[in-house]
Amino acid sequence: MKIAVFGATGRVGSRVVNKATEENIEVNALVRDRARAQEMIPNAHLIEGNAKNPEDVEATIQGCDIVFSGLGTDKTTTLSQAVRAMIQSMNKYKVDRIITIGTAGILNSRVEEGSYRFQTSESKRRQTFAAEEHLFVFGALTGSNLSWTILCPTYLPDGEAAGRIRHEVNYLPVDGKKITVGDTAQFAFEEIKESRFPRSRVGLSE
Structure with a gap:
């Protein structure tokens, strides 16, 4: 297996890369510095x-x-621009699997049927730009023929993997408040290796 990684020096991305290379999995990482x-x-x-x-x-x-x-998102459109290029290149080279880190805001709302969490009282964030960027990714991947998985952690503090991971397809687990960076990276790496949730959003919390 050889993995193309974007956001490779970010909090989750760097852990995923190092987990992969520790297991002698090859990684191509696009980096700015x-x-x-x-x-x-x-x-x-x-x-x-x-x-x-x-x-x-x-x-x-x-x-x-x-x-x-x-x-x-970093308050820019880098994410939406990048995902367009990823899909195009994946189609060109016949790479059919992509796992991305999203946000819990694009999961389904439990309180308002037909809405996303960021559109309802379930979200504590007043600014919606980041969620809208991630929603664009969801739409772009849904409209593709790729096998995609969007992992959607709630509040993401720094911390090591503790194994306290709950997940639910399309929704944030009930009373989910946070999940560490370490646990999120661990879940992501397992998904890279096992492909458990094709064409799904997966809510993550501890």
């Missing part, structure tokens, strides 16, 4: 570039078997 990346993910094959650049995205995906994206 090679020197910083070499310190954080020393055993990945680094491709310096920008996720908004389709050529850089293509160079990262070429020769890989699966894509993992831990890209965040």
Whole structure:
């Protein structure tokens, strides 16, 4: 297996990369700062570039078997621009699996049928830009022929994997308040290896 990783120096992405390389799984990682990346993910094959650049995205995906994206929104449209390029390159090179980290805001609401959590009182966030970017990813992947999984953690504090992971397809587990970065990365890595939730959003909490 060879994994193309975007957001490889992020909190979840860096842990996923290091878990993979510890198991001798090859990783192509698109990074903006090679020197910083070499310190954080020393055993990945680094491709310096920008996720908004389709050529850089293509160079990262070429020769890989699966894509993992831990890209965040960072108050920009990087995420929505990148996912377009990912889908295009995946189709070109016949790579059919992608796992991404989303947000619990794009899960189904329990209180308002037909709405997303970020649109209802279930969400504590008043700003919706990030959720709308992740919703674009959901729509783009749903409209593709790819086998996709969007992992949707709730509040994501730093912390090691403790194994306290609850999950539910399309919804946030009842009374879910948080899940550590470590547990989220562990769940993501297991999904990369096992493909348990094809074409699904999966809510994560402890």
